[in-house]
Amino acid sequence: MCPHTSLKQQFLKKWIMGLQRCSFSKKNMSILERKKTIKLSADIAMASARNGTTRWSRALISNASKDGSDNRLVQQILGPDSNTPAATTTNKAGTRRASVCKKIVKRSHQIRRRRRKCVAAAPVKAVTSSISEHLVRKRRQVLKTLIPGGEFMDEICLIEETLDYITSLRVQVDVMRSVASACFSQS
Amino acid sequence: MELNAGAGGNGSHKTASERDEVAALESLQFTDEIRRLMSAPGGDNASSFTALLELPAPQAVQLIQSPDSAKLIAAPAPAPAPNVDDFRGSFQFPFNCGLIDRAARFSVFAGDGNINGNNKSNSPEPTSYNSSASLQKPVKNEPAETESSQPLVSDPTVENRSIKRKDREKVKGSSKKSKTSAKESSEDAEKLPYVHVRARRGQATDSHSLAERARREKINARMKLLQDLVPGCSKISGTALVLDEIINHVQSLQRQVEFLSMRLAAVNPRIDFNLDSVFTAESGSLMDSNFSGMVIPMMWPEVQLNGNRQQYPQQLHLDAFQQPVSGREEVCNSYLTPENSLLSYDSSGNSASLHSNQLKMEL
Numbered sequence: 001m002c003p004h005t006s007l008k009q010q011f012l013k014k015w016i017m018g019l020q021r022c023s024f025s026k027k028n029m030s031i032l033e034r035k036k037t038i039k040l041s042a043d044i045a046m047a048s049a050r051n052g053t054t055r056w057s058r059a060l061i062s063n064a065s066k067d068g069s070d071n072r073l074v075q076q077i078l079g080p081d082s083n084t085p086a087a088t089t090t091n092k093a094g095t096r097r098a099s100v101c102k103k104i105v106k107r108s109h110q111i112r113r114r115r116r117k118c119v120a121a122a123p124v125k126a127v128t129s130s131i132s133e134h135l136v137r138k139r140r141q142v143l144k145t146l147i148p149g150g151e152f153m154d155e156i157c158l159i160e161e162t163l164d165y166i167t168s169l170r171v172q173v174d175v176m177r178s179v180a181s182a183c184f185s186q187s
Numbered sequence: 188m189e190l191n192a193g194a195g196g197n198g199s200h201k202t203a204s205e206r207d208e209v210a211a212l213e214s215l216q217f218t219d220e221i222r223r224l225m226s227a228p229g230g231d232n233a234s235s236f237t238a239l240l241e242l243p244a245p246q247a248v249q250l251i252q253s254p255d256s257a258k259l260i261a262a263p264a265p266a267p268a269p270n271v272d273d274f275r276g277s278f279q280f281p282f283n284c285g286l287i288d289r290a291a292r293f294s295v296f297a298g299d300g301n302i303n304g305n306n307k308s309n310s311p312e313p314t315s316y317n318s319s320a321s322l323q324k325p326v327k328n329e330p331a332e333t334e335s336s337q338p339l340v341s342d343p344t345v346e347n348r349s350i351k352r353k354d355r356e357k358v359k360g361s362s363k364k365s366k367t368s369a370k371e372s373s374e375d376a377e378k379l380p381y382v383h384v385r386a387r388r389g390q391a392t393d394s395h396s397l398a399e400r401a402r403r404e405k406i407n408a409r410m411k412l413l414q415d416l417v418p419g420c421s422k423i424s425g426t427a428l429v430l431d432e433i434i435n436h437v438q439s440l441q442r443q444v445e446f447l448s449m450r451l452a453a454v455n456p457r458i459d460f461n462l463d464s465v466f467t468a469e470s471g472s473l474m475d476s477n478f479s480g481m482v483i484p485m486m487w488p489e490v491q492l493n494g495n496r497q498q499y500p501q502q503l504h505l506d507a508f509q510q511p512v513s514g515r516e517e518v519c520n521s522y523l524t525p526e527n528s529l530l531s532y533d534s535s536g537n538s539a540s541l542h543s544n545q546l547k548m549e550l
Binding site: 167 | 405417426430431434452
């Protein structure tokens with residue numbers, strides 16, 4: 001994973017600094033809370049390593065800063081450069097309404113299309129292609145739910161964001177795994 | 188037109204469809220202009236016309252060659268698949284001139300079905316317009332990008348050549364058609380600074396389908412990248428299955444993150460990995476030096492340090508390196524030496540990452 005070394009360094013640094021910051025808030029936490037904090041700080045570190053260039057990172061940060069309990073944590077983790085969450089939350093509210101409207105319109109189109117297909121005697125080729133399109137569409141829906149902020153993206157964006165997200169996840173997993181193994185090797 | 192072309196070239200991929208439409212519209216306008224140009228010499232005799240045309244044919248080929256080559260050299264291919272596009276472009280270029288040569292020598296250039304139906308020499312303009320429409324668009328679009336003087340010179344000559352072919356009225360059989368169709372299909376999409384898509388044989392040439400096709404190709408290029416990234420995806424054909432694999436991969440990575448964070452939470456009673464000791468023990472020199480110094484105390488929170496040699500099989504040489512954790516190093520020298528070796532391993536570099544070395548060793 002040589003090309004990702006700098007990214008890993010960056011992620012690790014941000015993660016540890018974030019953990020430092022949130023540890024000062026509470027001293028005794030349950031294991032689940034700890035896990036949640038660790039995961040959250042890791043995610044935020046990963047997202048902030050992108051510096052707002054990708055949509056999934058912005059969506060992740062704004063998602064995390066939306067909830068009241070996590071908001072403080074996120075603010076602490078991000079520290080002084082925390083102007084992005086405020087901007088993205090407002091953006092998200094507007095786009096959410098737009099996306100809901102879009103979904104309704106899309107569904108009505110689909111229903112209309114289905115009705116038209118039933119009426120017209122579609123040849124076999126059209127039927128099979130429509131089946132494959134249906135499958136692909138379903139999977140695309142699933143992918144949209146997986147990637148943070150994916151519901152608002154069109155196809156091309158979605159695929160690009162998936163690429164970036166997969167590489168970031170890989171970096172995250174590698175770093176966490178080596179940290180965990182290092183910690184375990186001592187105990 | 189070049190201004191429009193230049194302005195259109197800077198857009199993001201969202202405006203690609205608009206750009207395609209603009210390009211298509213430009214090409215249509217251009218064909219009108221060419222038609223007007225052609226109507227002037229339309230009254231000539233057939234014989235003098237062909238005599239006139241004999242000369243410019245090879246020159247026209249050269250002219251077509253040069254904008255092609257200039258285009259190929261100058262055009263920065265867009266991001267998605269630069270290698271493929273350049274390759275395709277370079278493929279098309281010798282194909283192009285060879286076939287044009289052959290077609291110029293022999294007979295009718297059967298681009299559409301209309302040409303064969305309309306074999307009169309009296310009406311060269313509309314038929315040649317039809318016949319050369321598919322050829323004209325890319326030829327016109329190429330020169331429109333590079334130089335302004337060239338299109339007016341090259342296009343009339345190409346047009347005239349097609350007229351000459353029409354006049355001869357020799358309709359070859361399916362061999363010619365297959366050649367031209369092969370040529371058309373081989374040079375379908377030229378990836379220029381903004382997208383020009385050549386119409387395939389028998390396909391609609393309106394702007395919507397062109398834009399749709401350009402979008403499709405973009406999506407396919409990105410899907411290929413994804414296939415290369417996700418392991419085990421390159422053998423699978425079919426979008427749905429590939430998407431399945433990608434979804435599985437993303438889900439497994441997310442689950443791994445969850446699992447690892449749970450594991451880390453279980454290891455340490457405190458989540459800050461004993462960084463308080465870091466703060467108390469040193470000054471700010473830790474921060475500006477390699478931050479792997481932070482990692483070292485992290486590794487041994489409240490632990491008896493034995494010589495854990497198994498974790499670090501490689502033992503590099505022990506260098507003198509500044510000890511950020513002065514208080515702890517005496518506790519276990521044997522444990523420190525791997526640290527040392529790891530850090531000295533790339534002490535020459537910038538901020539040494541213990542982490543990257545660790546990864547290198549573990550991988």
